[in-house]
Amino acid sequence: MNDRKLSLGYINSVLYDLEKAFWDERGRGARFRVTTVGREYFLDKCLPKIQSQDLDAIIKAVEDVLTEEGIVLGQSHLVEDRLLHIRVEGCLHQDVERKLAAKDVEPFTCIPANLVALAIEQVLRRPVELAEIKLEDGACNLLLVLFEPRDADV
Amino acid sequence: MERNELIQAVDFVIHERRSIRQYTDEPVSEEDLRMILEAARQAPSGENAQPWRFIIVKDPETRKLLGAIGAGGSGRRFTAEFVTKQMHERFKGLEDEEKRKAVFEKLTSGNVSAFLADAPVDIVVCGKKKVWDLPYDTSAAIENMLLMATALGLGTCWVIAPCIDIRDEERIKRLLDVPEDYKVISVISVGHPTRPHRPRPRLSLHELVHAEKWGTPYYKEEEA
Numbered sequence: 362m363n364d365r366k367l368s369l370g371y372i373n374s375v376l377y378d379l380e381k382a383f384w385d386e387r388g389r390g391a392r393f394r395v396t397t398v399g400r401e402y403f404l405d406k407c408l409p410k411i412q413s414q415d416l417d418a419i420i421k422a423v424e425d426v427l428t429e430e431g432i433v434l435g436q437s438h439l440v441e442d443r444l445l446h447i448r449v450e451g452c453l454h455q456d457v458e459r460k461l462a463a464k465d466v467e468p469f470t471c472i473p474a475n476l477v478a479l480a481i482e483q484v485l486r487r488p489v490e491l492a493e494i495k496l497e498d499g500a501c502n503l504l505l506v507l508f509e510p511r512d513a514d515v
Numbered sequence: 516m517e518r519n520e521l522i523q524a525v526d527f528v529i530h531e532r533r534s535i536r537q538y539t540d541e542p543v544s545e546e547d548l549r550m551i552l553e554a555a556r557q558a559p560s561g562e563n564a565q566p567w568r569f570i571i572v573k574d575p576e577t578r579k580l581l582g583a584i585g586a587g588g589s590g591r592r593f594t595a596e597f598v599t600k601q602m603h604e605r606f607k608g609l610e611d612e613e614k615r616k617a618v619f620e621k622l623t624s625g626n627v628s629a630f631l632a633d634a635p636v637d638i639v640v641c642g643k644k645k646v647w648d649l650p651y652d653t654s655a656a657i658e659n660m661l662l663m664a665t666a667l668g669l670g671t672c673w674v675i676a677p678c679i680d681i682r683d684e685e686r687i688k689r690l691l692d693v694p695e696d697y698k699v700i701s702v703i704s705v706g707h708p709t710r711p712h713r714p715r716p717r718l719s720l721h722e723l724v725h726a727e728k729w730g731t732p733y734y735k736e737e738e739a
Contacts, residue, residue: 393592393680444598482682488587492595506594511587 373456380457384466392469392491399475403483406430407476411484416440416507419484420447423476433473445489445505449473458496468494474503486510528666533714535670536630538706543636547667551638551705554663558656561648567656570639570691575632577690581639581702582632584686585677590625592676597623628676634704639687641697653700660703670708675701 383391411422417440424436434451449471458468471494478489488511493504516524552569560566572578596602597619609615621627631637638660642653657673664671678684678699687699724733 390679395681397681397685488591488682490591490595493599504598506591506598508587508591508594512583 369453373454376454377457377460380461380470381464381466384469395470396475396478398470399472400479403476403479407480408483411480414484416481416485419480420477423480427473427476436473443507445507447474447477447503447505449501449503450499452501455501458494458501462496468496471501471503474505478505481507528662530714532661532665533670533712534672535708535712536672537709538634538670539709541707543669543705547669548636550667551660551663554659555656558652558659560652560655561646564646564648564652566643566646566649567653568641568643568697570641572637572639573635578634578637579632580690581637581677581687582629584683585628585631585674585702586625588676588680588683589628590623593622593625628674631674631677631702631704634706636705638703638705639691640700640703641693642700644696644698649698650700657701657703664705669705672704673701674704677702
């Protein structure tokens with residue numbers, strides 16, 4: 362059953378419909394309800410590959426998983442103080458964002474961004490916020506904000 | 516009470532309600548708290564499902580954690596708005612540079628939602644998931660609470676920052692042992708206001724109301 366192949370067109374059309382329905386229901390607030398999408402995949406595939414507490418190494422570990430699994434063709438990042446810029450090329454789900462943008466819906470969720478955020482939060486206890494998803498030249502440019510580590514109790 | 520007095524009282528309470536974020540140390544009496552919760556209990560709900568549940572939080576340590584979660588949520592959300600310049604666009608009408616800077620700092624710090632730590636009572640509103648109309652039902656109950664509190668001379672604030680992001684909602688659920696089949700909807704702070712507050716501006720009925728179909732104002736500009 363797990364080996365059955367699914368068409369990417371089918372997956373993305375269903376994802377698009379789901380995201381659009383969620384946007385129609387919740388508007389701009391939808392983005393806050395999908396910040397943990399990808400968590401199971403993160404725990405299963407990414408977390409075991411993270412061997413370091415170094416921010417760059419954590420992000421790189423997630424990037425490696427995404428490229429090795431063929432989810433993205435390439436991913437790179439740049440940390441600038443508290444800003445984290447990520448460029449995702451050839452993401453399997455880019456058509457979803459493109460279709461949303463065509464309907465004048467600002468893309469509000471991104472699995473690679475979520476995986477990176479989940480990794481940083483889990484390993485460093487640093488909250489992360491996805492601020493922007495920009496579609497440019499066949500790639501997605503993501504802007505995330507990194508915050509100081511939170512207290513253990515919160 | 517005469518009908519006219521009743522109308523005036525309801526109208527007064529609706530117009531007097533403010534979002535209060537600063538409270539005195541005076542506790543909220545049990546009588547007042549019960550009146551507020553009774554008002555919530557009387558709210559309408561789809562199929563009379565009454566999916567609302569309330570957690571009364573008075574413990575200072577728990578309130579402190581709610582304040583921290585709220586501040587964290589607001590801080591992240593507003594900082595994202597700030598770094599993408601959406602906040603600058605939102606406040607472009609505020610010309611005083613110093614004031615604008617102060618607003619930006621207050622919002623991005625998250626302090627705008629930290630006051631949950633200082634309210635004498637926080638009411639955490641939860642909703643049962645296995646009903647049809649959860650967000651609408653619980654919102655009706657919350658508005659009833661705000662209006663009753665206003666009538667009692669208390670101040671309230673309907674705060675969504677601690678639970679709008681699913682990550683923060685999960686923290687609150689862990690903190691307060693909220694079961695999986697319930698959702699945390701909002702936190703309502705309740706207390707005695709430190710000072711009177713002016714009303715915030717409202718859109719006119721001319722802008723809000725359409726006649727028969729979308730597009731034709733029901734009220735002329737001068738009537739609204």
